[in-house]
Amino acid sequence: MSSTPRRIPIGIIGCGHGTGAFFSSLRRFPTIQAVACADSDFFRAENRAQQYSQGQATMKACSIDELLADKGISLVVNLAPARSRAGISLRILEAKKHLFSDSPLSLDLAEAAHLLEEAERRNLRIGSAPDLFLGAPLQTALALINEGSLGIPLSAHAHLSLPAPETWHPDPESFYLAGNGGGPLFDAVPPLLSALVTLLGPVAAVIGSTRTPLTERTVTSEKKQGVRIPVEVPTHVTALLDFATGAGGTLTASYDVLHHRQPALEIHGTEGSLSLATFEQGPVSLRSKDDPLWREIPPAYAEPAQSPGGIGKGIGLGDMAAALLMDKPHRASAPLALHLLDALLTLARSSEEGIRLAVGTSCSRPAPLPAGIAPGELVV
Structure with missing residues (x-):
């Protein structure tokens, strides 16, 4: 992997109490450039933007409408509460952006299946937690x-x-x-x-x-x-x-x-x-x-020493970003x-x-990550 890899510009919707570890994980993945975050409570978005913004890495806080209208963002992470998650995910797809969702995709199977249909119709991708399997x-x-x-x-x-x-x-x-x-x-x-x-x-x-x-x-x-x-x-x-x-x-x-x-x-x-x-x-x-x-x-x-939760936090997003850059399937x-x-x-x-x-649906087992990779090369 080159020393200056291409990055996917992402936005994040949902900045609540449980999202801190996810924001902290973003700098570990060379395929991600987090540029904006939004929340129904703007104060929470400002706090998360300040948490992430260090040195040359900066993130802006904005409204959900502003984030979805930003043509520079191609992938949006949806960390909104489960009860409102599917509705926001549909808005993300309608804004012509790839989606990475917190788990579960929805509280209703038909609603989740509709998201998959919309993504396929629009030639967009959906990734989702849980990604601890990586x-x-x-x-x-x-x-x-x-x-x-x-x-x-x-x-x-x-x-x-x-x-x-x-x-x-x-x-x-x-x-x-x-x-x-x-x-x-x-x-x-x-x-x-x-x-x-x-x-x-x-x-x-x-x-x-x-x-x-x-x-x-x-x-x-x-x-x-x-x-x-x-x-x-x-x-x-x-x-x-x-x-x-x-x-x-x-x-x-x-x-x-x-x-x-x-x-x-x-x-x-x-x-x-x-x-x-x-x-x-x-x-x-x-x-x-x-x-x-x-x-x-x-x-x-090898797990990086600076990663107290394990590199698994956020790795599904990093893998999805790399897959988009390389036009390959993503694992989550x-x-x-x-x-x-x-x-x-x-x-x-x-x-x-x-x-x-x-159980009415099925799926394939996710492909394994390459053996022996370094932390900076997790998604190749």
Whole structure:
């Protein structure tokens, strides 16, 4: 890669509390030039623009209308809240700009499918989070599976228990409101499904179980400490998954687990097993059929030391920008995002109806990143 690579000029819509890590990640990718950000609250956009603007890297704060009218911006990142995300995504496509969306694309499958149709009609691309599958741990696991270290993958378990939002978020109410895209179903299940689909292929059928053990929670974060908020969504999600490849899997996503020692992911095959401590950083361990002990596997690529969240944050956008420059497919693709949403909503419906349900969509497994790449060459 040349020392002065071409860059895709991008704009970002959505500058809320949870977007800081994403903005901080943007400078790591040589394919991106972030030029503008917008939010319904202009003060938040100004704060994010100041956070990003250092040295020669500058970003302007503007209104959403101004950002969409800017002919110098060719790709827009949509970090708006889930309830309004699809509507803004449609406006982005109507403005003739490529779209990279936060997860999920929409809260409604038909609405998400319409976005894909609009993008295809306008010859535009859609990329979407979750993109943690492009981080070093999951790319290392993917390489092990692809090279046959596990033999035929048979089963998997993925687990993600997140700190309850009332313990850290200044305004946690939205996480617990029905119809708002909240709870672990929309917060934690998407990265789990993304990891499993990347490694094992598309989900064919699902049995879901969701629970709401507490109908009220007390906020302990500073801004609203002591305030009681109602809980209208499930806060503990489990599922049995059947994959089109014949493998089976389980997942658990929760706001109700205080402490645990479970790995983020384990996959078992005819010739061995692998274990990931976390999705973002940390070791990948392999134990083959005849190995007396587990052994750590070198990562697929080196994580930069200055990246406390792991290089996975924002990498899907960086990969998409590089793919646009090189006229190649990007990995965090629209068909993948649609399938993940379909599997998620089918899980929820399965829990409501108490039956096993087929997942109507499918997708291809994302292509792996090149092995041994340096942080500045992640998207080649």
